[in-house]
Amino acid sequence: MWINNATLAIVDDHLIVLEGLQKLLTDIEGITIAGCFTKGVDFINFLKENKVNIVLLDITLPDANGIDLCKEIKRISPATYVLALSNHSQRSMILQMLTNGAAGYLLKNVSAEELIACINEALQGRITFSNAVKEIMAQPTIGELNGPPQLTTREKEILRLIADGQTTPEIAEQLHLSPLTVETHRKNLLQKFEVKNVASLIKTAMEQRLV
Numbered sequence: 001m002w003i004n005n006a007t008l009a010i011v012d013d014h015l016i017v018l019e020g021l022q023k024l025l026t027d028i029e030g031i032t033i034a035g036c037f038t039k040g041v042d043f044i045n046f047l048k049e050n051k052v053n054i055v056l057l058d059i060t061l062p063d064a065n066g067i068d069l070c071k072e073i074k075r076i077s078p079a080t081y082v083l084a085l086s087n088h089s090q091r092s093m094i095l096q097m098l099t100n101g102a103a104g105y106l107l108k109n110v111s112a113e114e115l116i117a118c119i120n121e122a123l124q125g126r127i128t129f130s131n132a133v134k135e136i137m138a139q140p141t142i143g144e145l146n147g148p149p150q151l152t153t154r155e156k157e158i159l160r161l162i163a164d165g166q167t168t169p170e171i172a173e174q175l176h177l178s179p180l181t182v183e184t185h186r187k188n189l190l191q192k193f194e195v196k197n198v199a200s201l202i203k204t205a206m207e208q209r210l211v
């Protein structure tokens with residue numbers, strides 16, 4: 001069933017989660033618990049000196065963002081499979097983890113049977129999700145149903161500059177436009193993307209790969 005003698009690490013800042021997972025997985029044949037960690041930096045230091053086949057990684061840690069940590073793990077040890085184990089169910093977060101090299105994503109309401117099956121699939125080199133995550137990924141977003149908004153060349157240009165962090169006066173000066181014209185384009189972009197603020201605008205545009 002298992003790849004021979006796979007080493008597994010757990011990174012989660014909730015001790016009850018660590019203890020529960022450790023107890024559950026200790027008796028699984030072919031799996032060796034390499035270590036349990038409450039901080040990302042401690043695991044990174046461990047990974048630099050030790051082989052880890054698969055890591056169960058929480059997204060929210062006291063000293064690190066799990067999404068960024070996943071990328072760092074894959075940089076240090078490309079052969080290590082990263083399985084996100086989180087309470088966060090946002091589709092965008094799932095996609096970010098996959099983009100950064102995760103082998104799968106599980107919600108913490110996963111059953112023991114599901115967890116073991118997902119670990120097994122990841123060790124076989126397959127992308128794996130818990131059942132709850134499969135349902136999330138199967139549901140298209142409003143943006144996917146409607147398709148990306150149709151933007152003019154000028155709107156695309158201003159959207160890119162907004163995403164670069166430039167202010168209205170800076171954009172106006174660079175494009176030789178009045179600040180009022182830039183603000184009008186900014187409002188039009190918010191309407192087209194059906195969002196209420198610039199942060200949501202940039203996030204949605206990135207998800208749709210428009211910036």
